[in-house]
Amino acid sequence: MALLFSLPPPSSPSSSSPSFSSHCFSISLSSGHQSGRRIRFLPVAATTTTHNRQHSIPLDKSSLAVAEASEEDQLWAAACLRVRSFYDFQDSSYGIHERIAGKRKGFKRVSCINATLPLSQLSSSANDLCAACKFTSNGEDRVVVGTLDLNRCLWLPEEIAGTKPEGIEAGFGRAYLSNVCVARELHRNGLGYDIVTKSKIVAEEWGITDLYVHVAVGNEPAKNLYMKSGFIHENDEPAWQARFLDRPRRILLWIGLPCTNEL
Template sequence: MALLSSPRPLPTHFSASTSTSLLLRRRPITACQVCTPKQPLNHSTVSVSEASADDELWAAACLRIRSFNNFKPTTFGLQDHKKFLAEREFEAMKERVSGKRKGFGRVSCINATVPLSHFSSLSVSADDLCASCKFTNNGEERVVVGTLDLNQCVSLPDEITGSRPKEIGADFARAYLSNVCVANELLRNGLGHALVAKSKMVAKDWGISDLYVHVAVDNEPAKQLYTKSGFVYESDEPAWQARFLDRPRRLLLWFGIPGVQL
């Protein structure tokens, strides 16, 4: 999977247990098939929009679990573990999107989706994009192939904090992108650019003036994506902090939303 920015840590208070009605609506994460596009992605079939329905949020959570983890196929109980992680991310996403996450003004899950009919030639694989990341919208089955979160907040947990805007009002005029990923099956189709472009539009509607994203110093594809999208360097993470958090050192990139005045 293509990891375009670092995932935000999950809240520790969420458990895998959920209501029966939600469990019935969710599709299990299985390891039986992988989708192969019929042809290079037809961009007229791509929809990039904010998600609110549980089914789509669940599909996005499953894509993130596939993207942010390197699972060994021989691991005992792997599918149960994947489902547990997806359950946690799903519950955390619902809390953030519903506005219940302390310290956040707004959070939007923005997804890139394509119709299930775009895929064919199913074959056996450890990954299963179509089955795991599928949802139904107005009677049409679609697949989440890219996702990110737009977070209106002063800072993200355990991350470098942006310095703009400096005026009073930074608590509602600053936002961060997180959990940015694109399915490996559809890399180099411009989906990352489309997700970032949509996030800028939503941020502008919210009155956001300063948009940030964190990226690992050695993640060249992600840095190229954000540079082409207009982001510039602002600061970087101290080496001691990266060692303490046991992760690659990160850069903080900034983009000024045109036409937004505080």
């Protein structure tokens, strides 16, 4: 099951300040969960995202789990964290639009990778986060505190495409990170680095040789995160494309990965 973001036109601009967004898709859940609710999102331009400088809650990461998500409750919690990070969202006036999970055209494979912590570790210091992003797994209440999507595909919609690998292997060996975010209360705890590191491990298991991420030209915290993770500059979005899409310009970062599994 995958998280895919389908973004209808918004009625007003977002006022939120997410940290590490790359690109936004739509959530796709099986039809039995929270049926009938709908949500309208505003797509976040990666170049407008900034690092939130508010006070950060220090963490004991001994109970942190970073893994691919498959259970609906956890996917739902991840979607709520993304909404909370990327959009000006009020639960009283919005809902989640659900569809039966399926494969997005042009995408070979998509995985949601989450960082989660026990609810008991956060409940006294981050009530809003716990209420919005909680899920239950194997009888334990946990909270999604960081999330991203790993997408095996040739390109992301409305983004410049990577150039590696070339030829017939490109569709199987190339992947992109998207929807990268960390709960604002928990910035500066290395959670962004943790989920990006896990995404590289999963990508290697898929046989990905070339991993990409788009980031805003002016988003220094995000660029620092990715470069700390080993990414280097490959390309710049043309200024005309950014103007046409009415967004700040982006750059494309790349990292080469060892192929440890079959394509």
